[in-house]
Amino acid sequence: MAAKIFKDLPGGLKMPAIGLGTAGFREEADVERVLNAALELGYRHIDTAYAYKNEVFIGSVLKKWFSSGKLKREDIFITTKLPLIGIHQDRVELFMKKSLENLQLEYVDLYLIHQPIGLKYFGDEDNRKEIEDVDHIKIWKKMEEQVQLGRTKTIGLSNFNKRQIERIITSARIKPACLQVELHVDFQQRDLVGYCHKNGIVVVAYSPLGAPGVKIFKDRNVPEAINTDVVKNIAKKYNKSPGQIMLKYLLQKNIVPIPKSSSLERLKENISVLDFEINSKDITSLDDLDGGETARLHTFTFIPGIENHPEYPY
Numbered sequence: 001m002a003a004k005i006f007k008d009l010p011g012g013l014k015m016p017a018i019g020l021g022t023a024g025f026r027e028e029a030d031v032e033r034v035l036n037a038a039l040e041l042g043y044r045h046i047d048t049a050y051a052y053k054n055e056v057f058i059g060s061v062l063k064k065w066f067s068s069g070k071l072k073r074e075d076i077f078i079t080t081k082l083p084l085i086g087i088h089q090d091r092v093e094l095f096m097k098k099s100l101e102n103l104q105l106e107y108v109d110l111y112l113i114h115q116p117i118g119l120k121y122f123g124d125e126d127n128r129k130e131i132e133d134v135d136h137i138k139i140w141k142k143m144e145e146q147v148q149l150g151r152t153k154t155i156g157l158s159n160f161n162k163r164q165i166e167r168i169i170t171s172a173r174i175k176p177a178c179l180q181v182e183l184h185v186d187f188q189q190r191d192l193v194g195y196c197h198k199n200g201i202v203v204v205a206y207s208p209l210g211a212p213g214v215k216i217f218k219d220r221n222v223p224e225a226i227n228t229d230v231v232k233n234i235a236k237k238y239n240k241s242p243g244q245i246m247l248k249y250l251l252q253k254n255i256v257p258i259p260k261s262s263s264l265e266r267l268k269e270n271i272s273v274l275d276f277e278i279n280s281k282d283i284t285s286l287d288d289l290d291g292g293e294t295a296r297l298h299t300f301t302f303i304p305g306i307e308n309h310p311e312y313p314y
């Protein structure tokens, strides 16, 4: 089972090589159903974020698993993220503490800066989206403090580009352990992945299945890779599903996928990808599906003016 293979992070920390994505699970009942099923299936790496508004529900499911003795805290790897409204040196600690309180945990395993650009904070219930200037170096220092204070085992970045990561590495006392970015067969970001691997940064792929069927991406520029003949034919050859081929491709590239599913069957499918290997010829056919920038789904343009900001990463 994929939960049994790990990526090594600094300090002896081990990240299970497949995680469970939880964006979009907003209802308590959904979180309970999916997380209980995932934990039973062997998922031991959960990806959440303050912004997903489900940390509280995840925390209460975990508490039950801990108090029943079915799971120990150290058996599970939890990632959460500093929200856009927290991306300021004066608010890192505030939002780190809020996440820990929501999750009912003393520490998380990985705390990520969700985005290179922050929003002004007018309170949790205020949905105004006004961009605020960011100082990545000052924010990173506050992230490092959270490690020192024992609130997170390690820290990393999400949606940062190579230039932004390089700048942080130059002044960091604790280097980013992880970069979480959009990656799928048709959007491979090879240069960025190569840079991270060269610098010992674990790469986590979000939307690893290319977010098939997700309504907000219905106008995508390239067809869903999971439904292409190339992926389907390779899946048939290995007697696997197209989704399993998409995930195994990433694993063979030394990338950690965090697929999200609300279906028990697909949760099982997504973690059952260790009993086969895609051969190099088929890997090359999948390499050829890379659509480059045109295949990027997440551009965060729901934030007015974001594309004109100097730290807009794309």
Ligand SMILES: NC(=O)c1ccc[n+]([C@@H]2O[C@H](COP(=O)([O-])OP(=O)(O)OC[C@H]3O[C@@H](n4cnc5c(N)ncnc54)[C@H](OP(=O)(O)O)[C@@H]3O)[C@@H](O)[C@H]2O)c1
Pocket (backbone or CB within 6 Å): 020, 021, 022, 023, 024, 047, 048, 114, 158, 159, 180, 181, 205, 206, 207, 208, 209, 210, 211, 212, 213, 214, 226, 241, 242, 243, 244, 258, 259, 260, 261, 262, 263, 266, 267, 269, 270, 298
């Ligand atoms: N850092 C960031 O900025 C960021 C941004 C986006 C996402 N993320 C993280 O990454 C996680 C995953 O990304 P995502 O949810 O955008 O996309 P995804 O995991 O690529 O795709 C999820 C979609 O695929 C379907 N699906 C799941 N397994 C499948 C399979 N085996 N075959 C066919 N379809 C399948 C799901 O439907 P069913 O539910 O019906 O199975 C769901 O609609 C998120 O949940 C979140 O934790 C992070």
